[in-house]
Amino acid sequence: MKNLNYQIFLLDDVDNYAELDCEDLDLITTFSITDIADISSRKDNLSKNLTFKGTKTNNKIFGNVFNQSRFVDPEIVGNLFVNFSVNKQVECQVFENSTLILKGFLEFQKATMKGGEIVYECIITGNIFNFYSLLGDKYLSDLDFSEYKHEYRVNNITNSWYNMNAINGVNTLSATGSGYVYPFINYGEGNSPKAEDINKIHINNFRPSIYVKTYLDKMFAQDDLAGFTYELKGSNDFKTAFNQLIVPDNREFLSQSVRGVQLFSMNLNGTQTFSYNDGDTHYQGGARLINIIKFPDGLTSINNNTLTPSQWMYDGNYNTLFTLNRTLISDISIHFNSIYFANNSGRQLKAYLRAYIRSKRNHDTDYGNWVDLGNYNLLGEVLVGDLSNGTSTTRNDITLNVAQTTLAGDSDFYISVDLLQPDNQRFDKKYTLTLNGGTVRTPGVTASTVSYSVLKGDTIKPEAVSNLKQKDFIKSLSLMFNLFSYSDLFNPRHIIFETYNDYYSKTLPQNIISATNSIDVTLKIDYNKDFVMSAFDKVANKYTFKYKSDTDFYNTLYTNTYKEIYGEFTETYTEGTAEAKTVELSFSPTPIVNIANTGRLAAEIYTSDDSGHKPMKSNPRILFYNGVKICSDYQIGTMIQSGNDWNFTPIIEIPTTGIYSSYGQASHLRYANGSTDVSNILSDLNFGITGQYYFPVSDRIYITPNLFTNHYDRQLQEITDTNNVIINCDVLFNESNISNLDLKTPIFIHNQYGNAYYKILELEYTNRFETSSLKAQKINITPYFPVVAGTASSVGTGSNIPPRPPMIMI
Incomplete structure (x- = not known):
C-alpha cells in the first residue's frame, strides 16, 4: 500500500483534542446530498467502516473500553480518554496530506479483541446527520417560549397584528417572523347559529400562533445544539414569504400547560x-x-x-x-x-x-x-x-x-x-x-x-403545537419548499437550508456557461475503467404531493366530495416504470372560508354536528400571516350558550370602543399588502389547484404559483426528461479536489464523442492514489443552445454551441 498520510483529530466539548493512529487505515467517504430516485429523501456525507488498530494511543483515546470496571461519569464535561463513551459521537476532522477533506462526527461501532489484538470499528457521519441525531426525539412542545408571557386581553391580541409582542414583560415592536401573532381563526368557540350573531366573536377564537422562524430560532438555541447556527438562503421574496409562515394553535381549547x-x-x-x-x-x-x-x-x-x-x-x-x-x-x-x-x-x-x-x-x-x-x-x-x-x-x-x-x-x-x-x-x-x-x-x-x-385576564404564553417532533417539523418544511440542508467544510455547525432551484442555480442553462459556474473534469476521468452511460430507469409512474388528512368539517367535506386531500397535486408519467412516489407532510391543509357578508376570509378548524360547531384537537397546520385586512364591523367578547339561547358579552378595553373593522388574516394564500382580493394573491401553500374553494375566486387562482410549481416542477422536468442520462465512471481526484468539492457546481466533460455538463449526484472518494467513483446526471441544455454539427476539436467555437469553460485543472 502506498504511503497514505491521514490525520484524524477528535475534539470534545471542552476543546480537548486527540490524534488517532491511522496506520493501514482505509478511508472511503461518500459525498451526496440527494437521491434522484426518491425526491423526498435527503443525504449527507458518510464514511464506510473505519478500522483502527489498538495501539497504545488509540486505546487511551478510546478510554480502554475493554476495561470492564471502567465508568463514564455523565457529570464530567468532555468525552475523550477516560470519559470516552461508546454511545456518544465525537466531533472529528480528517486531513489527507495536511489538507482538510472532511469534518464530521466519529461514531463508535464496536471493538473486537482477538489473539490479544484489539481493533476499533467506527464510521464518520456528516454534520447534517449529527444535527438530526442531536434533535433525537425532542418535540416542539419541549421548547420554551416563556419570554413571551403576556396578559390575555383584546389589546394584546390586536397589538400582535402589527408585530407588537410582549418580550420579558415589555411591549416590543418585532420583525415579521419573530414571536407570535393572533390571527382570526374560527376554532368553533362560541359559534352562535343565529345570523344576527355573525359579527360577535368569542375571544377564544383568537389564539397565539408562533412563527416558523421563531420555532427554528428556539431549536437552534437548545443546549444540546450549542454552537449550531442556521441560515435560509434564497431570494428576498422567498425569505419574506418564509418569515410570514405561522403555525396556528392546534389544541381543542386555548390552554396553558x-x-x-x-x-x-x-x-x-x-x-x-x-x-x-x-x-x-x-x-x-x-x-x-x-x-x-x-x-x-x-x-x-x-x-x-x-x-x-x-x-x-x-x-x-x-x-x-x-x-x-x-x-x-x-x-x-x-x-x-x-x-x-x-x-x-x-x-x-x-x-x-x-x-x-x-x-x-x-x-x-x-x-x-x-x-x-x-x-x-x-x-x-x-x-x-x-x-x-x-x-x-x-x-x-x-x-x-x-x-x-x-x-x-x-x-x-x-x-x-x-x-x-x-x-x-x-x-x-x-x-x-x-x-x-x-x-x-x-x-x-x-x-x-x-x-x-385560558380566560380573559389570565397570564398566557404561546405554546407549541403538540405531538410533532422537531426533526419532523424541519423535514416537513424541507419537503414543502424542497429544501436541501448542508454545511460548509470550514464552518460545519452552520446549517444552510436552500431550495432545490437555488441550490442548483449554476446548472441552469443560462448560468452554466459562465466560466466560474462549472469545472472541467475531462482530464480526471480514468478511461481504463468502465465509463457507463445509462438511462434513468427510476422514473415513477406517478408523483403525488399532499398534506396529511384531518377530520375537521371543511377537510372532511372536501375529501368526501373530491376523494383527495385539499391542496393535493398528482403528476402522472405514462412512461414511468418505478412505483408511485408520494411526498406527504406532517401538516394538514387548511381550507379558507368566506364568512358571508363580513369581508372576513378565515381558516375554520372545528367539527360540526346537529348541535353546532365544536372545537377539536387538529393536526398541526401552517399558514401565511398576511397582516391586517379590512372587514365589516364586529365585536370581541364571550358567547355562552344557555339552552337554546346564546348570550354575548362584549369586551371593551380603553382606548377602543369595542368595535373592530379589521382583523389579522392567515391563509394558505399569500396576499400583497391591502385587501384579500384575488388580484393581490402572490403564492399558495397548496401543492395544486383544488376542486373547490370556499371563497370567491377568479381565473387568477389557476395561475397562482404554488408549492409544486415553485419548488418541484423544475426537478421533475429534469427527472422525466427523455434526454435524462446517468453516467458512472472513475475519476482521479485528490485531497485538494475533495477539500474544494461543491456539489452545487456542475462538471464538464469533453472527448471525441462530444461534450456535456453534468450534475454530481454522488462521489465515493478513496484517496489520491486510487480512483473515486462518480455518479452524475446529464444537464440538458440543448433547448436553450441548439447543437450544430461539429467536431470535438471545434467544441466551444461554433456560434450555436455553448462555449466550453476554460480548462480548470483540478
Whole structure:
C-alpha cells in the first residue's frame, strides 16, 4: 500500500483534542446530498467502516473500553480518554496530506479483541446527520417560549397584528417572523347559529400562533445544539414569504400547560358520617344509593394562589358539587385517612368511592336530584368494602386516582360513596359510613403536566403545537419548499437550508456557461475503467404531493366530495416504470372560508354536528400571516350558550370602543399588502389547484404559483426528461479536489464523442492514489443552445454551441 498520510483529530466539548493512529487505515467517504430516485429523501456525507488498530494511543483515546470496571461519569464535561463513551459521537476532522477533506462526527461501532489484538470499528457521519441525531426525539412542545408571557386581553391580541409582542414583560415592536401573532381563526368557540350573531366573536377564537422562524430560532438555541447556527438562503421574496409562515394553535381549547404546580386542593378536616337505621325504607336492587361527600373546609390552594377560587369554580360556597369554571386536563387524587363502613341492611353490600362529572351545570346540591337527572360520567372508582349483613370494616389510607382526563368547563364534578347490592336485591336503609380526613388534589402527582383553559385576564404564553417532533417539523418544511440542508467544510455547525432551484442555480442553462459556474473534469476521468452511460430507469409512474388528512368539517367535506386531500397535486408519467412516489407532510391543509357578508376570509378548524360547531384537537397546520385586512364591523367578547339561547358579552378595553373593522388574516394564500382580493394573491401553500374553494375566486387562482410549481416542477422536468442520462465512471481526484468539492457546481466533460455538463449526484472518494467513483446526471441544455454539427476539436467555437469553460485543472 502506498504511503497514505491521514490525520484524524477528535475534539470534545471542552476543546480537548486527540490524534488517532491511522496506520493501514482505509478511508472511503461518500459525498451526496440527494437521491434522484426518491425526491423526498435527503443525504449527507458518510464514511464506510473505519478500522483502527489498538495501539497504545488509540486505546487511551478510546478510554480502554475493554476495561470492564471502567465508568463514564455523565457529570464530567468532555468525552475523550477516560470519559470516552461508546454511545456518544465525537466531533472529528480528517486531513489527507495536511489538507482538510472532511469534518464530521466519529461514531463508535464496536471493538473486537482477538489473539490479544484489539481493533476499533467506527464510521464518520456528516454534520447534517449529527444535527438530526442531536434533535433525537425532542418535540416542539419541549421548547420554551416563556419570554413571551403576556396578559390575555383584546389589546394584546390586536397589538400582535402589527408585530407588537410582549418580550420579558415589555411591549416590543418585532420583525415579521419573530414571536407570535393572533390571527382570526374560527376554532368553533362560541359559534352562535343565529345570523344576527355573525359579527360577535368569542375571544377564544383568537389564539397565539408562533412563527416558523421563531420555532427554528428556539431549536437552534437548545443546549444540546450549542454552537449550531442556521441560515435560509434564497431570494428576498422567498425569505419574506418564509418569515410570514405561522403555525396556528392546534389544541381543542386555548390552554396553558404547567408542571410541578398544584392547581388546587380541597380538604375535609375531621370526620363526616352518614348513618341510617330506617328499616321502612328499601332500595330497588341495582339502584345506586349515593352519598355525596361534602368538603366543608373548601378550597385551600389555587395554582399557588395566582388564581382565585372564583376563577376555577362557580359559587365557592358550594361544598357538595364543584362546578368547574374552566376546562382542565389533569389527573386527580382523592384520598381519605380512613373510611369506616358498617352494613346492617339485611343484604350483602358493596361500597365504592367514586368520582363523577356531568357536562351541564345545574346548581343543585341535592344528591337525590343527581340520580333523577343522570347525564353523569364515571371518572373512576375504588372498592371500599364488600360486606355481608352484620359486618363492618375500616379502610385506612384509601386513595382513588383518576388518570389524566379532560374535565370540561361548565361541568359539575362530585365525589360520592355508592352502595350496590350485587344480586340486584332490595335492602334496608341500615348502614353507617364514616369518612376521616379527606383531600382532593389536582394534579394528583405534583410533577404531572396539566393544562387548563385560558380566560380573559389570565397570564398566557404561546405554546407549541403538540405531538410533532422537531426533526419532523424541519423535514416537513424541507419537503414543502424542497429544501436541501448542508454545511460548509470550514464552518460545519452552520446549517444552510436552500431550495432545490437555488441550490442548483449554476446548472441552469443560462448560468452554466459562465466560466466560474462549472469545472472541467475531462482530464480526471480514468478511461481504463468502465465509463457507463445509462438511462434513468427510476422514473415513477406517478408523483403525488399532499398534506396529511384531518377530520375537521371543511377537510372532511372536501375529501368526501373530491376523494383527495385539499391542496393535493398528482403528476402522472405514462412512461414511468418505478412505483408511485408520494411526498406527504406532517401538516394538514387548511381550507379558507368566506364568512358571508363580513369581508372576513378565515381558516375554520372545528367539527360540526346537529348541535353546532365544536372545537377539536387538529393536526398541526401552517399558514401565511398576511397582516391586517379590512372587514365589516364586529365585536370581541364571550358567547355562552344557555339552552337554546346564546348570550354575548362584549369586551371593551380603553382606548377602543369595542368595535373592530379589521382583523389579522392567515391563509394558505399569500396576499400583497391591502385587501384579500384575488388580484393581490402572490403564492399558495397548496401543492395544486383544488376542486373547490370556499371563497370567491377568479381565473387568477389557476395561475397562482404554488408549492409544486415553485419548488418541484423544475426537478421533475429534469427527472422525466427523455434526454435524462446517468453516467458512472472513475475519476482521479485528490485531497485538494475533495477539500474544494461543491456539489452545487456542475462538471464538464469533453472527448471525441462530444461534450456535456453534468450534475454530481454522488462521489465515493478513496484517496489520491486510487480512483473515486462518480455518479452524475446529464444537464440538458440543448433547448436553450441548439447543437450544430461539429467536431470535438471545434467544441466551444461554433456560434450555436455553448462555449466550453476554460480548462480548470483540478
